[in-house]
Amino acid sequence: MLGLFLVVPILMALWVSLSDWNGQGSPFSSGVHFVGAQNYSPLLTKSGLTQSDFMTSLRNNGYYVLFVVPLQTALALGLALLVNGRRLKGKGFFRTAYYFPSVTSSVAISVVFLFIFSSSGVVNSLLAKVGVDGPAWFADPRGVIHLALGAFGINNDAPPSALADTTIGGLSLWDWISGPSVAMCAIIVLVVWTTAGTFMLMFLAALQDIPLEVEEAAEIDGTGRWQRFRHVTLPMLKPTLFLVLTLGLIGTWQVFDQIYVMTRGGPAKTTMTxxxxxxxxxxxNNEWGQGSAIAFILFAIIVAMTLLQRFVLRDKDEAKAKAATRRAAKAARSGSGPTTGAA
Incomplete structure (x- = not known):
């Protein structure tokens, strides 16, 4: 079943990314030819609108990941600690309430947020009560870092020449450091709110697996609440933290439905992913080879980010022990005897 519905479609998509298939008929027909990296080069090496659009989408998605993953992880962990509190009453109600947005249709929530963040919506009405003139959220392409720099006197219409004249991948350095647009910030709020409930349940299950005696022993030793969390609770949550961060990275790099419903990549391509x-x-555009090429580049980015995250969150003591075991086994095979002092 996995081979039929997962492996075979992936291999077919890989062939499409390397061929000139136009979407008509079978991609394995005699009229479809192998073109190698021709679908990849306009995205990565050839200057032009295609490369500019792709790099813009990477920039947008990079800022989206940078904001969403830490925020949803921190919020999920905070909610789990709150629900796991010994003195909290009505835990079942709060678990359901926090998890409810995660099981609600993302399309329905996106439509609701379109009204909430409209020019005359609830958010701008609340901002008006404190004297703040809210923006037209989904029509504002300005980057938040550009806005912050503008507050320090840097003119967005005439940026520093060193940033405006240096280009990477078809975008100037000034464009790269724009930050998420105002429209993207509204989507970030939506996604953090809808996904934190799912990850809260993962953290809650891990918290409930921590033996009560461990925390009581730490409390008897005179540790404060923050010390117990940092030195006892958090290390025991590391496997769950790795899982949450991995799922968060995969989900944020694959974001599509909110973009499709709310902005279609606008305004000015600042929410295009x-x-x-x-x-x-x-x-x-019926450029099926190029569309598949983008998907496989995205796949490579997700794999690289996951491996990097695994390296950062690795257990250093366990890694040293495994390395010592491998060296000892290698020495035994070579007949030189086990190494000493490897750890």
């Missing part, structure tokens, strides 16, 4: 660009290239 690689997943949406892949859809647009394939189903709108």
């Amino acid at each position: 690689p997943a949406f660009l892949s859809y647009q290239s394939s189903f709108i």
Whole structure:
């Protein structure tokens, strides 16, 4: 079943990314030819609109990941600690309330947020009560870092020449450091609110697996609440933390439905993501090879980020022990005897 519905479609998509298939008929027909990296080069090496759009989508998605993953992880852990409190009453109600947005249709929530963040919506009405003139959220392409720099006197219309004249991947350095747009910030709020409940349940299950005697022993030793959390609770949550961060990275790099419903990549392409660009290239522009190429570049990015995260969150003592075991086994095979002092 996995081979039929997972492996085979992936291999078919890989072939499409390396061929000139136009979406008509079978991609394995005699009229479809192998073109190698021709679908990848406009995205990565050839200057032009295609590369500019792809790099813009990577920039947008990079800022999206940078904000969403830490925020949703911190919020989920905070909610789990709150629900796991010994003195909290009505734990079942709070678990359900926090988890409810995660099981609600993302399309329905996106439509609701369109009204909440409209120019005359609830958010701007609340801001007006404290004397703040709220923006037109989903029509504002300005980056938040650009806005912050503007507060320090840097003119967004005339940025420093060192940043404006240096380009990487078809975008100037000034464009790269724009930060998420105002429109993207509204989507970030939506996603953090809807996903934190799922990860809260994962953290809650891990918290409930921590033996009560461990925390009581730490409390008897005179540790404060923050010390117990940092030195006892958090280390025991490391496997769950790795799982949450991994799922968060995968989900945020693949964001599509909120973008499709709320902005379609606008305004000024500031909410366009690689997943949406892949859809647009394939189903709108009929460039199926290029759309598949974007999907596989995105796959490579997700794998690289996951491996990097695994390296950062690795257990150093366990890694040293495994390395020592491998060295001892290698020495035994070579006949030189076990090494000493490897740890």
